[in-house]
Amino acid sequence: MINQQGRKQRRSKAHSSGPARLKDIAQDLGLSTVTISKVLRGHPDIGEETRARVLKRMKELNYQPNFAARALITGRTWTIGLVVPDLLHPFFALVAKAISADIRGQGYSLIITSSEDDPELEREEIGQLLARRVDAMVIASAQHDTDSFRRIEEQQIPYILIDRRIENLQANFIGVDDEAVGLLATRHLIEQGCQRIAHIRGAGTSTAAGRMKGYKRALATHRQPQPPGYVVPVGISGDDRGSSGGYAAMEKLLSLKQRPDGVFCFNDPVAMGAMHAILDAGLRIPEDIAVVGCGNLIYSDFLRVPLTSVDQDSAAIGKSAADLALSLVGKKEPPRTKTELMSPKLVVRASSLRK
Amino acid sequence: MINQQGRKQRRSKAHSSGPARLKDIAQDLGLSTVTISKVLRGHPDIGEETRARVLKRMKELNYQPNFAARALITGRTWTIGLVVPDLLHPFFALVAKAISADIRGQGYSLIITSSEDDPELEREEIGQLLARRVDAMVIASAQHDTDSFRRIEEQQIPYILIDRRIENLQANFIGVDDEAVGLLATRHLIEQGCQRIAHIRGAGTSTAAGRMKGYKRALATHRQPQPPGYVVPVGISGDDRGSSGGYAAMEKLLSLKQRPDGVFCFNDPVAMGAMHAILDAGLRIPEDIAVVGCGNLIYSDFLRVPLTSVDQDSAAIGKSAADLALSLVGKKEPPRTKTELMSPKLVVRASSLRK
DNA sequence: TTGAAAGCGCTACCAA
DNA sequence: TTGGTAGCGCTTTCAA
Numbered sequence: 023m024i025n026q027q028g029r030k031q032r033r034s035k036a037h038s039s040g041p042a043r044l045k046d047i048a049q050d051l052g053l054s055t056v057t058i059s060k061v062l063r064g065h066p067d068i069g070e071e072t073r074a075r076v077l078k079r080m081k082e083l084n085y086q087p088n089f090a091a092r093a094l095i096t097g098r099t100w101t102i103g104l105v106v107p108d109l110l111h112p113f114f115a116l117v118a119k120a121i122s123a124d125i126r127g128q129g130y131s132l133i134i135t136s137s138e139d140d141p142e143l144e145r146e147e148i149g150q151l152l153a154r155r156v157d158a159m160v161i162a163s164a165q166h167d168t169d170s171f172r173r174i175e176e177q178q179i180p181y182i183l184i185d186r187r188i189e190n191l192q193a194n195f196i197g198v199d200d201e202a203v204g205l206l207a208t209r210h211l212i213e214q215g216c217q218r219i220a221h222i223r224g225a226g227t228s229t230a231a232g233r234m235k236g237y238k239r240a241l242a243t244h245r246q247p248q249p250p251g252y253v254v255p256v257g258i259s260g261d262d263r264g265s266s267g268g269y270a271a272m273e274k275l276l277s278l279k280q281r282p283d284g285v286f287c288f289n290d291p292v293a294m295g296a297m298h299a300i301l302d303a304g305l306r307i308p309e310d311i312a313v314v315g316c317g318n319l320i321y322s323d324f325l326r327v328p329l330t331s332v333d334q335d336s337a338a339i340g341k342s343a344a345d346l347a348l349s350l351v352g353k354k355e356p357p358r359t360k361t362e363l364m365s366p367k368l369v370v371r372a373s374s375l376r377k
Numbered sequence: 378m379i380n381q382q383g384r385k386q387r388r389s390k391a392h393s394s395g396p397a398r399l400k401d402i403a404q405d406l407g408l409s410t411v412t413i414s415k416v417l418r419g420h421p422d423i424g425e426e427t428r429a430r431v432l433k434r435m436k437e438l439n440y441q442p443n444f445a446a447r448a449l450i451t452g453r454t455w456t457i458g459l460v461v462p463d464l465l466h467p468f469f470a471l472v473a474k475a476i477s478a479d480i481r482g483q484g485y486s487l488i489i490t491s492s493e494d495d496p497e498l499e500r501e502e503i504g505q506l507l508a509r510r511v512d513a514m515v516i517a518s519a520q521h522d523t524d525s526f527r528r529i530e531e532q533q534i535p536y537i538l539i540d541r542r543i544e545n546l547q548a549n550f551i552g553v554d555d556e557a558v559g560l561l562a563t564r565h566l567i568e569q570g571c572q573r574i575a576h577i578r579g580a581g582t583s584t585a586a587g588r589m590k591g592y593k594r595a596l597a598t599h600r601q602p603q604p605p606g607y608v609v610p611v612g613i614s615g616d617d618r619g620s621s622g623g624y625a626a627m628e629k630l631l632s633l634k635q636r637p638d639g640v641f642c643f644n645d646p647v648a649m650g651a652m653h654a655i656l657d658a659g660l661r662i663p664e665d666i667a668v669v670g671c672g673n674l675i676y677s678d679f680l681r682v683p684l685t686s687v688d689q690d691s692a693a694i695g696k697s698a699a700d701l702a703l704s705l706v707g708k709k710e711p712p713r714t715k716t717e718l719m720s721p722k723l724v725v726r727a728s729s730l731r732k
Numbered sequence: 733t734t735g736a737a738a739g740c741g742c743t744a745c746c747a748a
Numbered sequence: 749t750t751g752g753t754a755g756c757g758c759t760t761t762c763a764a
Contacts, residue, residue, distance in 0.1 A: 041532055043757060054735045059759060067733055086508040091757035093445040094740045109474045112465065119464045122491050131505060134489045136477050150486060153441040177396055294679040324649040326681045398741060409751045414743060422749055446741035449756045
């Protein structure tokens with residue numbers, strides 16, 4: 023009531039405070055807001071001349087539709103939420119980059135949150151994204167139970183798990199075939215003539231379990247020994263995301279009566295730490311101990327010994343997840359859940375090349 | 378009109394379609410929406426008993442306020458926009474992580490966009506964030522001109538440049554003192570006994586210019602020679618973000634009649650490439666050529682030769698930017714712009730240790 | 733081809 | 749302490 027006059031005629035000609043609104047354009051041109059709205063959305067029922075006038079004025083005023091107002095009516099925010107355990111880890115950074123690139127052209131923006139691998143924090147972040155009514159979510163989860171996901175389902179928001187699966191949860195999943203990762207890496211070590219192959223495994227994720235399964239299967243298939251103590255879990259570490267844990271785990275392996283002559287490491291940071299420990303012990307890579315990692319980080323070529331690693335095509339995972347997410351937006355009844363497993367690829371470098 | 382009945386009484390008891398609204402709770406409890414809204418925001422003018430009842434029902438329904446509706450009225454979206462050239466670069470990933478962690482507790486979410494170092498793309502992304510009415514923006518810009526920023530200013534949205542400055546633009550800036558970076562690195566090489574120090578410089582950014590200035594000043598101060606051809610620009614590269622450019626630049630330096638015995642590299646990826654080239658040429662680091670990088674990436678310890686690097690405290694930059702951004706949100710007249718320069722710190726490793 | 737009216741879910745303002 | 753009313757900027761529906 024108070025500011026009716028002041029607001030409604032706010033921008034009859036010039037720029038005053040705040041961004042331009044449909045109403046401003048309508049008033050300037052003597053049209054209704056509906057007409058402007060139709061032009062904005064490319065509605066066909068508009069005369070050519072009118073459309074041109076409106077577009078011209080929009081450009082002059084640098085008009086940007088208000089997403090909040092639009093979202094309120096349409097129920098779509100044109101926003102995708104991404105939850106990752108750690109943005110600093112190149113795998114997740116690459117996934118984020120790929121998703122961002124994929125959805126950008128479709129008018130979507132990406133809200134990224136980092137859970138720091140803390141289940142409680144992740145729940146809160148998911149709640150926050152829910153409150154913001156993102157159109158879909160992509161999650162690399164640090165959770166072990168399913169209730170966060172039940173909440174998402176209640177709100178009927180499509181979501182896609184990446185990299186890590188959740189037990190007892192039937193959900194869209196895109197990741198790498200982790201058992202194949204373990205198989206590929208271990209078989210390679212066998213082919214390089216390793217006789218006693220150890221594994222430094224990750225902690226608590228489906229990823230870690232899958233890779234270990236592949237490792238064991240490869241050993242069994244090739245009738246290789248599986249001495250006790252040859253599978254060492256890497257502790258949860260701080261900022262280096264595995265390197266120091268890899269170092270410690272490798273020290274344990276080196277202290278065994280029969281030390282291994284090959285190690286398959288859960289991921290590249292762990293492998294770096296392990297290599298460090300091996301070199302510090304005065305041993306040679308790969309002559310004394312061959313090392314294989316996973317992730318194929320970008321700097322693998324520049325390490326003290328270039329690291330053989332299993333590539334998991336992170337960019338493809340991101341792109342697939344984004345495509346699936348977009349295809350699910352606004353669907354009434356969600357189609358049956360989809361699982362997509364990328365095939366891993368071995369990239370051989372000096373750390374495992376014995377022949 | 379059509380669904381008045383259907384909607385208004387939608388969730389009188391149970392869960393039907395869509396998330397709960399204030400109105401649902403009000404109806405269930407025989408109160409007005411205003412009362413519920415006040416409880417939601419912790420308004421004091423509410424009876425204890427009423428408050429308790431409302432909170433209980435909210436919990437039961439898993440109520441989440443609709444951000445879009447709130448934003449429409451308050452004019453605040455509780456969203457910060459971040460624009461970086463490349464999320465994969467650890468510096469920007471770390472900045473993003475720090476900002477995210479800082480604003481999380483205050484109820485803010487972070488929309489992150491990657492400009493791929495493409496000025497045109499960056500303009501579009503900034504436009505997108507403007508349309509979304511983010512409350513503030515943090516930008517590591519790939520632009521050279523100022524009009525994107527004029528547009529932000531027109532919309533009265535506070536923004537903070539990080540890492541890279543823009544010429545002729547008076548704006549909030551948080552970054553590292555790049556001249557000090559160049560000074561620190563170069564002086565260190567001099568102290569290590571290097572006689573002919575080269576510089577592989579970055580392209581086009583204020584950062585690159587500042588570091589080179591520091592390099593030149595250190596040489597001048599210590600009366601060191603500055604032979605022609607000793608400053609080589611690194612080409613813009615693809616996915617390795619500088620490594621291949623560093624390799625090529627170093628090859629050029631190695632082909633000079635008098636090759637350098639020390640190199641200060643624009644950043645760590647470039648330094649990795651340069652070290653690669655040096656080793657490939659059969660030379661030793663640091664005995665034949667000492668190398669210093671910048672950024673102090675996390676894996677510097679694991680390289681073929683551990684890399685001496687200038688640390689720029691990326692996390693502090695992120696945190697400062699976030700704090701400043703939040704402090705600026707909703708301010709009528711923006712206070713005068715603020716510049717904050719972090720002091721760089723040299724982290725010495727084997728690549729430069731000659732004594 | 734254009735526009736009037738209603739309303740998305742919430743908050744601001746003021747009266748009761 | 750509580751609530752009625754208006755309205756944020758836009759889209760939807762339907763009538764003109």
